[in-house]
Amino acid sequence: MAKADANKADATSIILHQYDVSPFSEKVRVALGIKGLDWFACDEPVIMPKPELTSLTGGYRKIPVMQIGADIYCDTQIILRELEKRYPAPTLFPGEDKGLGWGLSMWTDRILFQTAVAVIFGGAGDAVDEAFKKDREALTGRPFDTDAMKAAVPLMTEQLRAQLGWIEEQLADGRDFLMGDKPGLADASGFYNLAFMRWIHPQGAAMVEHMPKLAAWEERVKAIGHGNRQEISRDDALAIAKASTSVEKEAADPNEPNGWKPGDLVSVTPDDYGRDPVVGVVVSSSAQHIAIHREDMPVGDVVVHFPRAGFFVMPA
Numbered sequence: 001m002a003k004a005d006a007n008k009a010d011a012t013s014i015i016l017h018q019y020d021v022s023p024f025s026e027k028v029r030v031a032l033g034i035k036g037l038d039w040f041a042c043d044e045p046v047i048m049p050k051p052e053l054t055s056l057t058g059g060y061r062k063i064p065v066m067q068i069g070a071d072i073y074c075d076t077q078i079i080l081r082e083l084e085k086r087y088p089a090p091t092l093f094p095g096e097d098k099g100l101g102w103g104l105s106m107w108t109d110r111i112l113f114q115t116a117v118a119v120i121f122g123g124a125g126d127a128v129d130e131a132f133k134k135d136r137e138a139l140t141g142r143p144f145d146t147d148a149m150k151a152a153v154p155l156m157t158e159q160l161r162a163q164l165g166w167i168e169e170q171l172a173d174g175r176d177f178l179m180g181d182k183p184g185l186a187d188a189s190g191f192y193n194l195a196f197m198r199w200i201h202p203q204g205a206a207m208v209e210h211m212p213k214l215a216a217w218e219e220r221v222k223a224i225g226h227g228n229r230q231e232i233s234r235d236d237a238l239a240i241a242k243a244s245t246s247v248e249k250e251a252a253d254p255n256e257p258n259g260w261k262p263g264d265l266v267s268v269t270p271d272d273y274g275r276d277p278v279v280g281v282v283v284s285s286s287a288q289h290i291a292i293h294r295e296d297m298p299v300g301d302v303v304v305h306f307p308r309a310g311f312f313v314m315p316a
């Protein structure tokens with residue numbers, strides 16, 4: 001466990017800004033379960049506005065965001081990298097395939113996720129309220145057209161079956177988890193898409209009945225649980241950020257392709273949807289991360305961390 005007395009959050013506590021029906025939060029919750037960690041859930045709204053979250057991040061609105069003291073981690077990729085760094089055992093990369101989990105997540109988080117979303121909202125879209133539709137239209141820049149989604153369900157169901165079939169094939173040799181006999185990032189990444197379907201539109205996952213290895217694996221991943229979860233209010237989480245100092249050290253990467261170095265003013269923006277730029281001063285960077293310093297009235301000084309794959313860094 002991360003801490004002996006975990007009843008009150010402090011500057012070293014893992015705080016996950018999340019909501020329960022968030023599939024990407026489920027990916028992190030499963031990873032917290034694999035590592036058996038203590039953590040605090042800070043519930044955020046499902047739609048904008050999210051004033052506390054965006055004052056921590058500087059504008060990034062997606063879920064989940066991890067906070068440890070005054071360090072704010074945006075996107076599951078950098079959240080899981082940081083958890084692996086701070087709590088290396090048990091690892092999220094069991095077996096021999098160290099780099100494969102990250103590449104696999106690019107499939108689960110983009111192609112598989114979009115396929116699952118199409119089947120889920122094609123099936124359950126009529127039940128979605130107008131405020132949610134409007135919010136997601138603003139997020140994606142595309143109409144939330146439930147009729148078009150409904151019409152696409154047959155095609156997207158075929159796509160989903162083919163992709164879930166890859167998981168069934170990977171498990172064909174009798175292994176318990178995707179990378180061998182222990183669970184890791186690959187399992188958390190595959191699992192959350194199925195969990196999302198089960199929560200919102202379980203009929204969309206009917207094909208799993210014909211995938212016995214996948215069905216048994218899904219139960220095994222579910223049984224891992226979420227570690228030791230407690231709750232924290234948004235005000236308390238902000239107070240921790242304000243009272244804390246970032247632990248990120250200034251470090252220049254001599255191999256930065258575009259020469260970014262500590263002190264540069266940059267904006268960092270997701271390259272897919274929710275393209276809200278966050279502006280700050282570079283503290284450190286590498287092929288896999290960029291950490292930028294910013295200041296906001298309610299939270300004081302924070303350092304916001306992003307992955308590099310899937311994010312654009314521009315001069316600000």
Ligand SMILES: N[C@@H](CCC(=O)N[C@@H](CS)C(=O)NCC(=O)O)C(=O)O
Nearest residue numbers: 022023024046062063064075076077
């Ligand atoms: N690439 C991001 C994707 C995160 C994402 O799309 N999250 C969804 C919720 S699961 C979201 O933020 N939706 C809009 C919202 O909640 O405001 C990650 O890996 O964290």
